[in-house]
Amino acid sequence: MPESRNPAQPSDPDQMAEDYEAAGFNRRLGFGERPAVLIVDMCQAYFVDDSPLCLPTDAAVAGCRSLLDAARAADIPVFWSRVEFEPGGANGGVFYRKVAALSVFDRGGPLGEWVPGLEPEANETVVTKQQASSFYDTDLAAALRQREIDTLVIAGVSTSGCVRATAVDACQYGFVPIVVDEACGDRSPELHRNTLFDLDAKYADVEPLAHVVEQLQRQSS
Numbered sequence: 001m002p003e004s005r006n007p008a009q010p011s012d013p014d015q016m017a018e019d020y021e022a023a024g025f026n027r028r029l030g031f032g033e034r035p036a037v038l039i040v041d042m043c044q045a046y047f048v049d050d051s052p053l054c055l056p057t058d059a060a061v062a063g064c065r066s067l068l069d070a071a072r073a074a075d076i077p078v079f080w081s082r083v084e085f086e087p088g089g090a091n092g093g094v095f096y097r098k099v100a101a102l103s104v105f106d107r108g109g110p111l112g113e114w115v116p117g118l119e120p121e122a123n124e125t126v127v128t129k130q131q132a133s134s135f136y137d138t139d140l141a142a143a144l145r146q147r148e149i150d151t152l153v154i155a156g157v158s159t160s161g162c163v164r165a166t167a168v169d170a171c172q173y174g175f176v177p178i179v180v181d182e183a184c185g186d187r188s189p190e191l192h193r194n195t196l197f198d199l200d201a202k203y204a205d206v207e208p209l210a211h212v213v214e215q216l217q218r219q220s221s
Helices: 013-023 059-073 093-098 100-105 140-146 159-173 189-202 209-219
Strands: 035-040 078-083 125-129 151-157 176-185 205-207
Touching: 013 189, 035 059, 035 159, 035 209, 059 078, 059 151, 059 176, 059 209, 078 140, 093 100, 125 140, 151 159, 159 176, 159 189, 176 189, 176 209, 189 205, 205 209
Parallel strands: 035 078, 035 151, 078 125, 151 176, 176 205
Antiparallel strands: none
């Protein structure tokens, strides 16, 4: 049997991080000159007990509130994404067929409403989507370019789904993605950690909330 070209990767997180860095992953992108904040899908479906999408913790709510407070105080543009389907999912495509729980986002359903205390203000842009990425078939990229945004700070749910898809697309559209650890949530803590590790290695800078808040505050000084 021929010898494997790639030895088994270490399972210890610290060793994995060292291995990735040695291979050329995990470079820091850093904040640009014109950041914006994007809150992904923070609606009641993820935080109401009887919802099929309910997460095991609402920690992301507090993280998003802190991030929003910092962005608004620093006059940083804030964008939001939300999910809405035609009743029965006529515009939902394969995604809707694959995940039955997405029916909670049929137009008019209460679980599609914003989390109390996390609602867009009148001057903040909301994009409505039917797929995982906040960029797919929306005008988000155009709206960011119109404001000459170069860095997109991303928070919301779920980490392994819509946050990941949005961060990857932000990278592909040329915006530096900054994913805020404590302001994201997932139904699986392991998936949350693994997704953030992978995003940080390949597509985005994953940063703690305190660091992101500090960077946003510097923008206004």
